[in-house]
Amino acid sequence: MKTKVLLSLSAAALVNAAQLSAAPQISSGAYAGVAAGVSVLGGKNGFTYSNDSVAAGNQVIQNQANFSLSKTSPALTMFGGYGMKVSDFWAAAELFYQLDRLRDKQNPVFGANEPTSLKTSSAGAYGAAVHLGFLPSENCVAYAILGIEARRFKVQFSDPVDTNIAAKIRKNYTSIAFTPGFGVRFALTKKLSLRTEYKYAMHRKKTMSSSVHNANPPGYDDMVTLKHQPKVQTFSVGVVYNF
Numbered sequence: 001m002k003t004k005v006l007l008s009l010s011a012a013a014l015v016n017a018a019q020l021s022a023a024p025q026i027s028s029g030a031y032a033g034v035a036a037g038v039s040v041l042g043g044k045n046g047f048t049y050s051n052d053s054v055a056a057g058n059q060v061i062q063n064q065a066n067f068s069l070s071k072t073s074p075a076l077t078m079f080g081g082y083g084m085k086v087s088d089f090w091a092a093a094e095l096f097y098q099l100d101r102l103r104d105k106q107n108p109v110f111g112a113n114e115p116t117s118l119k120t121s122s123a124g125a126y127g128a129a130v131h132l133g134f135l136p137s138e139n140c141v142a143y144a145i146l147g148i149e150a151r152r153f154k155v156q157f158s159d160p161v162d163t164n165i166a167a168k169i170r171k172n173y174t175s176i177a178f179t180p181g182f183g184v185r186f187a188l189t190k191k192l193s194l195r196t197e198y199k200y201a202m203h204r205k206k207t208m209s210s211s212v213h214n215a216n217p218p219g220y221d222d223m224v225t226l227k228h229q230p231k232v233q234t235f236s237v238g239v240v241y242n243f
Contacts, residue, residue, distance in 0.1 A: 024188055026140065032241055034239060035239075039072070041073075104120045131183065140185070142182070144182050147181070148176060149176070153175055169224060178202050183198070
């Protein structure tokens with residue numbers, strides 16, 4: 001009787017061990033994947049308009065305003081990299097390319113006769129990131145993200161009425177931002193994992209200006225200065241394939 005009980009317990013232990021060993025686990029190796037989510041354009045624009053009247057003894061008329069950027073877009077991210085598990089710790093390096101379409105339009109008004117239009121747009125980003133984390137269980141890893149992203153911005157300032165503000169801004173530039181964040185990855189099978197991430201791209205301030213000498217009214221110089229400081233947040237859920 002005792003022998004049968006011991007054999008039964010041994011068999012049960014072997015079955016449990018086999019099930020545990022067959023459970024999906026986070027493993028080292030190369031990987032690639034795709035993620036979908038949303039990107040949110042934030043930050044602010046600091047806007048200054050100066051009108052210098054030479055005819056009036058260099059009297060400067062100045063208007064200032066600050067405008068918050070706010071736009072949300074669907075985002076699709078493709079990525080690939082290599083991850084390494086050492087005991088209960090995780091380290092990975094990857095490259096990514098993100099497709100989105102962020103467009104923000106603001107209409108500051110400096111006086112009833114001087115409505116202006118200020119547009120900010122960006123379509124996509126690319127970069128690299130390092131993931132550092134730990135495994136709370138064999139099939140899950142939580143990690144911090146330290147990355148950089150390069151993003152192309154297009155900024156346009158214009159005055160549709162064009163009565164006094166003749167200075168205009170048309171600027172296309174590439175900005176490189178430090179991009180921290182965090183993520184969690186769950187193993188579904190031996191080859192497939194599910195992950196969710198949050199990233200915050202902190203783009204630096206860009207100062208742009210434009211000036212022109214007005215013929216009408218004579219003796220006036222218009223100066224427009226824009227301090228552009230965008231921030232982009234990205235939330236995504238994706239599938240990872242281990243090679």
